[in-house]
Structure formats: structure tokens, C-alpha cells
Amino acid sequence: MNRAALAAANADLDQRERGRKLRIGFFVFMALLMQLAFVVSYTGALHAPQPPHRMPVGVVAPPQVVQQLQKMADESGPLFTFKPQASPETAANAIHHRSVLGAYLPAAVGTTDQLLVTTAIGPAAPQALTLAFTRAAQSQQHTLQVKDVLPPHRGDDEGLVPFYLVIAWTVGGYLASTLVGLMGGMQSATPRLALERIGMLAAYSVLGGIGGTLIVHTIMGFLGGAWWTQALIGMLVVFCVSVFANGLQTFLGLVGTGIVIGLFVILGNPSGAGPWPRNMLPAFWRVIGPWLPNFQGTNAVRGVAYFHSQGLGTAIWVFVAYAAIGLVLSVAGAGRDNPILRMSEH
Structure with a gap:
């Protein structure tokens, strides 16, 4: 190889290395922003119960x-x-x-x-x-x-079991989608393969919903209420989160994963009405809570366990909406190229 070709090869290598470092720097910076947002959201919402609001x-x-x-x-x-x-x-x-x-x-x-x-x-x-x-x-x-007049089930003295159960289902949902994306590519090559991936996530959701309910309801005995209804809630929570995450990852790759974490973890968990009811959350989290699967999942599980399934219908509509958005994005984005997706995968 002559000197000119060697110099060109070295320049190309240096350029790719600079690009790699820029991508790493970008994602590290995004991780820092998410960490700071995590601090703001959790301390802002959960530092203490607020005075009741209506x-x-x-x-x-x-x-x-x-x-x-x-x-x-x-x-x-x-x-x-x-x-x-x-x-x-x-x-x-x-x-x-x-x-x-x-x-x-x-x-x-x-x-x-x-x-x-x-x-x-x-x-x-x-x-x-x-x-x-x-x-x-x-x-x-x-x-x-x-x-x-209505005490909690044994093992649920603080009323937090539904909240933590839904956290597990939510984390499992976006984690499954992310792992599948990392192993098989964030984006499916064709709409048919996208539907196959969604079918796999659906099977995972069934197992996750049944497994979580089996542990909390049957083995540990922390919750009462209709067993299969709570398992259904779990299936829908896992499915809607995983498919929604898959849809965003189809277009945005790891950036989509970051958005999902921001939505369902940084914002969703503090607004999920776990330690105290929605009426005692600060205004921002009180407003956004009903629009997220975290709140609706906790509300539905708690409703089935204690309150004659009150809130279940609204929760199902929210789950269906997130799943539908994820399904459309997953299929519509299959095989489509964009710079954000390329940046997150190379």
C-alpha cells in the first residue's frame, strides 16, 4: 500500500473513531440528563405527601x-x-x-x-x-x-403491593423490547417480521402477567380479588409498554429506549399513586398520572383487590391506546432508514 492510500485509510479510521466517540459522548450526556431528571421527578413528587387536593x-x-x-x-x-x-x-x-x-x-x-x-x-x-x-x-x-371500613389485605399494610407489582410489569415490558432490539436489531426488516416480533412480545406479556399475579396473589398471598382479572391487567400492562417501546425503538433506536425510560420510569412511577393517592401528589404528577399505564395499572389492580374493580374500564382503554400506537409505529417503521436510528446502532 502506498503512502497516499495509507494516509487515506488512516484518515478514514480517524474519522470513524471521532464519530464513535461523538456517539458515545452523546449517549453519556443523555444518561446524565436522565439521571438528573430522575432526581427531579422522584424527589419532587415523592419527598412528602402534599395537602389533599379536592x-x-x-x-x-x-x-x-x-x-x-x-x-x-x-x-x-x-x-x-x-x-x-x-x-x-x-x-x-x-x-x-x-x-x-x-x-x-x-x-x-x-x-x-x-x-x-x-x-x-x-x-x-x-x-x-x-x-x-x-x-x-x-x-x-x-x-x-x-x-x-376497608382495611388492606394481609401483607399489604401500606397499600403498596399493587404499585410495586405494576412497576415490575412496566420494567419487564420495556426491558424485553430493548433486549430483543439489542439482539435482533431495533428495527424489523419487514412489516411481517415486525408482527412476528409483536407476537413474541405478546407471549412474553402473557407469561409476565400470569407470573407476577401468581407470585403476589397466590404464593405470597399479598393481594385478594379476582385472580384472572389481575393477571389480565398484568398482561395488558406488559404488552402495551413493550409494544410501545418497540414502536419508538423502531424509529429511534436507543433514543427511543431513553424516551420510554423517561416516560414510564422517570415520570410514570412517581405519578403512579403508590405511596399516597393522586389527590396528594404535586400538581404536575397529579395531572399526567391518568395518562400513563403506571397509574392506570396500579389503580386497576387496587380496584380489583379492594374496590369492586372500579377503574378497570378506563385502565383498559389506556393500555389499548399505547399498544395501538406501538403496533402502528412498529409496522410502519419496519425497514425504514433514518439518521437517528443509524446513530444509535453504529
């Missing part, structure tokens, strides 16, 4: 009394939304169907008010309700008696 509370009292209580409460901010209840039994039923998170029964006779709560959603909401209505009772020289 927390629905039943009140067993005449409508005019409820209106007066609402007016007095609103002077301290939008803490509670009071809903009249006809009787203590009606109020307890409303808690069981999660239309309210507690119920206040001011004494018609005597000086002992009553507060009905459920610790199945964790201790934060009952504690906030107890504090607020203890003060309300004391202002009338009354005492407050607290009754837990």
Missing part, C-alpha cells in the same frame, strides 16, 4: 350542612370535595366503590363525630382526613371516632 369525602348530613362545611373548608384551600350521603351504610358503600376516600359523620345527637376511612389505599389519606376532621370536631367541642 379529595372526595362523603358527609352524612343534610345538604345545607354539607354546603356549609364545603364553604368553611374552601377558606383553607381546595382540600376536599364533600359529597352528601344518605346514611352511614351509603357512605361506607361509597368508600367500597371508591367514589369517596372517606366519610364524615357529624353527630346529630351527642358530642362524638365519626370518620370512616380505608387504609387499603395506604395510610397517607386516612392520616390527612383524621387530622382535618379532628380539628373540625374540636372546633365544635366534639371528639372524633375513626373507623377503618
